[in-house]
Amino acid sequence: MDFSEMLKDSKQVTYDDFVIDSGGIADDIIEMFTNPLAIEVQEIYKKDILELKNIKTDKGTVFGLRKLNFGDISQAPEVLSGQVAAVDGTFALPRQDYSTGSAVCVAVGSATMTRTLQDSLHYWSSTKALKNTQDIDDFLDLRQEHLYKPNNSAFMRYFEAAHALKIDEKFIFFDGLLCDEWLANTKEGAALYREMLEHPNKKFIGVIKSCKKNLMFSQYARACPSGSILLIETLYEHINRRESETRFSLHSNKQEVRSFWNELSPRIIRGVFKPYKRAFGFEVLEDHLDDMIRLLAADAHMSQEGHEIPYLLNLVDGEIRRMFKRHKLLNDIALKMNQTSDSIYQEEWDEHAFRPQQA
Numbered sequence: 001m002d003f004s005e006m007l008k009d010s011k012q013v014t015y016d017d018f019v020i021d022s023g024g025i026a027d028d029i030i031e032m033f034t035n036p037l038a039i040e041v042q043e044i045y046k047k048d049i050l051e052l053k054n055i056k057t058d059k060g061t062v063f064g065l066r067k068l069n070f071g072d073i074s075q076a077p078e079v080l081s082g083q084v085a086a087v088d089g090t091f092a093l094p095r096q097d098y099s100t101g102s103a104v105c106v107a108v109g110s111a112t113m114t115r116t117l118q119d120s121l122h123y124w125s126s127t128k129a130l131k132n133t134q135d136i137d138d139f140l141d142l143r144q145e146h147l148y149k150p151n152n153s154a155f156m157r158y159f160e161a162a163h164a165l166k167i168d169e170k171f172i173f174f175d176g177l178l179c180d181e182w183l184a185n186t187k188e189g190a191a192l193y194r195e196m197l198e199h200p201n202k203k204f205i206g207v208i209k210s211c212k213k214n215l216m217f218s219q220y221a222r223a224c225p226s227g228s229i230l231l232i233e234t235l236y237e238h239i240n241r242r243e244s245e246t247r248f249s250l251h252s253n254k255q256e257v258r259s260f261w262n263e264l265s266p267r268i269i270r271g272v273f274k275p276y277k278r279a280f281g282f283e284v285l286e287d288h289l290d291d292m293i294r295l296l297a298a299d300a301h302m303s304q305e306g307h308e309i310p311y312l313l314n315l316v317d318g319e320i321r322r323m324f325k326r327h328k329l330l331n332d333i334a335l336k337m338n339q340t341s342d343s344i345y346q347e348e349w350d351e352h353a354f355r356p357q358q359a
Contacts, residue, residue: 091105170203177206186257207309228273236268
């Protein structure tokens with residue numbers, strides 16, 4: 001669909017209709033799920049699941065369904081003994097774009113069943129680069145570069161992977177992709193992921209909390225039966241299929257990047273797991289598959305329907321957000337701005353801060 005079709009298919013809703021029944025918007029959205037074709041697609045994917053068992057990786061791993069006993073912690077003593085760590089990150093300072101520069105700060109942490117949060121804070125701003133500029137043109141060029149080039153999520157994913165390599169635990173749950181695509185297409189990211197995936201003593205799995213951004217994953221997630229895990233494809237196949245629609249390439253001109261995609265991505269298995277009513281995605285190195293899905297299933301948070309991700313991921317997510325509240329840093333910056341110059345504060349701070357409060 002192009003933008004002109006989107007405009008053509010839109011409809012106007014009056015305020016009176018909105019007050020009465022939300023203008024029919026809610027009913028319209030529900031129709032997407034109950035549409036006969038949507039139901040038929042789900043049946044097609046259920047049949048496709050049965051066909052996946054006929055596909056194998058080069059090493060012999062069979063795709064398709066596996067039944068698992070979720071939430072039985074007794075089948076994973078490594079979790080209780082503290083050998084499994086969950087790693088997560090949050091933006092302690094979301095990306096800030098000021099008129100003369102940019103800044104971002106991420107907090108990364110890990111926790112196990114036997115130790116509290118081990119954390120680290122990583123901050124970047126364009127201050128250093130802009131300070132070293134030679135003239136006004138150089139300053140403006142750097143400002144333009146910093147405004148558009150950095151990828152904030154990749155910045156956080158880099159330090160999550162680096163943190164996972166530094167901690168002592170042998171088994172690691174990541175919140176999100178095992179390998180961030182943008183990061184893996186940089187020299188630094190490819191080198192870090194190679195070090196991580198070829199580590200002789202550590203094993204990793206990425207847990208994807210939402211499958212909705214990937215069409216194929218979202219359909220398999222709905223079709224996957226409860227109490228099972230579904231092996232769907234390799235990361236190589238995923239990237240190769242999407243290469244025509246993305247700037248991420250299997251044939252990068254950077255040697256480190258090209259070797260990562262061609263040597264390691266075929267060994268990364270992607271799939272979904274469904275403890276009960278909701279499915280989640282995952283990525284895991286094929287050599288780590290059996291151990292990591294056993295640990296993932298054992299640590300499934302079965303007491304919270306619809307959010308049965310590993311308990312450790314809930315633990316570290318709550319702790320890292322509690323300790324590094326973004327509002328504290330934002331308020332400190334606003335206060336410093338105001339103390340330095342009232343005009344700087346008025347020009348640079350979020351426009352929402354100046355909106356009149358409704359009674």
